[in-house]
Amino acid sequence: xxxxxxxxxxxxxxxxxxxxxxxxxxxxxxxxxxxxxxxxxxxxxxxxxxxxxxxxxxxxxxxxxxxxxxxxxxxxxxxxxxxxxxxxxxxxxxxxxxxxxxxxxxxxxxxxxxxxxxxxxxxxxxxxxxxxxxxxxxxxxxxxxxxxxxxxxxxxxxxxxxxxxxxxxxxxxxxxxxxxxxxxxxxxxxxxxxxxxxxxxxxxxxxxxxxxxxxxxxxxxxxxxxxxxxxxxxxxxxxxxxxxxxxxxxxxxxxxxxxxxxxxxxxxxxxxxxxxxxx
DNA sequence: CGGTGGCTGGGG
DNA sequence: CCCCAGCCACCG
Numbered sequence: 067x068x069x070x071x072x073x074x075x076x077x078x079x080x081x082x083x084x085x086x087x088x089x090x091x092x093x094x095x096x097x098x099x100x101x102x103x104x105x106x107x108x109x110x111x112x113x114x115x116x117x118x119x120x121x122x123x124x125x126x127x128x129x130x131x132x133x134x135x136x137x138x139x140x141x142x143x144x145x146x147x148x149x150x151x152x153x154x155x156x157x158x159x160x161x162x163x164x165x166x167x168x169x170x171x172x173x174x175x176x177x178x179x180x181x182x183x184x185x186x187x188x189x190x191x192x193x194x195x196x197x198x199x200x201x202x203x204x205x206x207x208x209x210x211x212x213x214x215x216x217x218x219x220x221x222x223x224x225x226x227x228x229x230x231x232x233x234x235x236x237x238x239x240x241x242x243x244x245x246x247x248x249x250x251x252x253x254x255x256x257x258x259x260x261x262x263x264x265x266x267x268x269x270x271x272x273x274x275x276x277x278x279x280x281x282x283x284x285x286x287x288x289x290x291x292x293x294x295x296x297x298x299x300x301x302x303x304x305x306x307x308x309x310x311x312x313x314x315x316x317x318x319x320x321x322x323x324x325x326x327x328x329x330x331x332x333x334x335x336x337x338x339x340x341x342x343x344x345x
Numbered sequence: 346c347g348g349t350g351g352c353t354g355g356g357g
Numbered sequence: 358c359c360c361c362a363g364c365c366a367c368c369g
Contacts, residue, residue, distance in 0.1 A: 137361080140348060163364060171363050179361080224363095231362050232355035240362085241356095 093124040094254035094284050094292070095328030104149065104219065107185055107211040109176035111220065115152045117266075117274035119222045122258035122325060123175040127247050134182030135193035135212060144172060147217040154218045158270020163226065170269060171231070173224030174215065175257045177240055181215040184208070222259055223267075223275045228304040235299050235306035239281050242295070242309060250285040257281045260298065260322050277301050280319045282327065292331070298322065 085105040089097070092110045097103070099121050102113040108131065111123040135141045147153050154172075162170045184191050190205035192212060200206055214220075224230035231237060247253045259276030267275035278301055284294040298314045299306070306312070316327050 137363095139350085142363090143347070145347090173362085177362090226363060227354085231353090232360095234355095234362080237355085237362060 092126045092254070094126075094256075096330030098122055098124075098256065098325035098327050098329070104147075106214040106217075108181050108215055109220070111175070113150070113153075113219060117259075117261060118152065118154050118272060119259050119274060119276065120175055120220070121323070122256050123220065124254070124256050125176050125180050126252065126254050127180050127243065128183075128252040129247070130183035131180050131185075132182060132244075132247070133184075133191050134179060137178055139199075141212050142178075142216070144216050144218060144221065145213060147219040150219050154221065154223075154270065154273045156218075158273045159223065160270070162223070162269050168267065168269070169226050169228070170223035170275065171226040172218070172221040173230040173236065174221060176215055176220050177243075178215055179240070179244070181212045182208070183211075185211055223269055223273060224279075225302055229279075229299075229301055235303070235309060235312065236279065238306075238309050239297055239299070243281075243283055246283055246285060246295075252285070254284045255281060256284075256327065258323070258325075260319075262322060275301070278322070280323070282316060282319065292328075 088105050088107070089103075089110055092108075097112070099112050101121065102115065104111050104113055109123050109125040111120040114121045144156065146155065159170065159172055162168050182191060182193075184205065186205070186207050188205060188207070190203065190208075192204050192206070192208040193200070200209070224236060225234075228234060229236050243253065243255055258280055260278035260280055261274065261276055264277075266277065269275060278298060280296070280298050282294055282296045284292050287293050294316070296314050296316045296319055297309065297312045298319060299312050319325070320327060
């Protein structure tokens with residue numbers, strides 16, 4: 067038993083230490099949980115195999131990373147995660163989108179728009195002219211970064227017309243992320259589903275549909291005073307009003323999810339309890 | 346399996 | 358018009 071625990075601890079340690087600099091970059095203030103970490107070039111997530119969904123995803127975003135190839139062709143294809151076998155698959159979503167009520171599409175948690183930029187520091191990006199074709203001057207080394215963001219482990223069922231698609235509240239929160247990135251230069255984001263006690267809609271082979279989702283957007287005003295907006299959004303609600311109506315405290319999201327945000331930061335109650343307003 | 350191309354829809 | 362979020366059929 068002791069050796070099993072030691073082995074598990076060692077395994078987690080090795081996984082985490084494989085890319086400590088990426089965890090440091092993407093996960094603001096420390097890991098909210100540490101069950102099944104997956105470290106990718108553009109994002110980090112903690113996977114919940116029982117629900118076939120991430121507990122959370124985290125990413126750092128700046129103007130550089132927004133330089134993605136056009137989302138078309140191979141850059142728009144969803145792919146199976148080569149490092150998992152217990153993730154949702156394309157077949158799990160089959161026919162669901164056509165259902166008027168259960169109009170679920172595959173929604174990115176770490177969005178496509180963060181998957182670009184010069185990550186290896188060679189001065190080149192994948193597709194400067196956004197035509198979707200790798201050509202002379204492009205950096206093919208950045209192709210994996212784009213493909214990773216389209217892995218099924220980073221996708222969950224999201225109601226397209228009421229939530230994920232244009233006009234939906236998730237779509238508008240992602241617009242808010244872009245807006246804050248442009249305003250402050252760089253932001254950090256946590257996003258994920260909220261499962262409480264109770265029953266959930268299930269699609270395909272035991273893929274759980276979250277009844278709510280959260281996003282926390284963080285930026286730095288100075289080294290020790292992060293500013294942030296935390297949102298909690300119902301999944302099935304077409305008329306969602308202003309996104310400001312969904313602002314909550316980080317403590318609220320922690321209570322709903324069991325996660326522990328910013329464990330490495332000495333944040334006072336003011337930061338954790340406040341509800342932040344737009345502008 | 347990966348790649349191509351055409352489609353829906355809201356908003357600026 | 359473009360952007361962004363998605364869908365599907367079809368082909369090698």
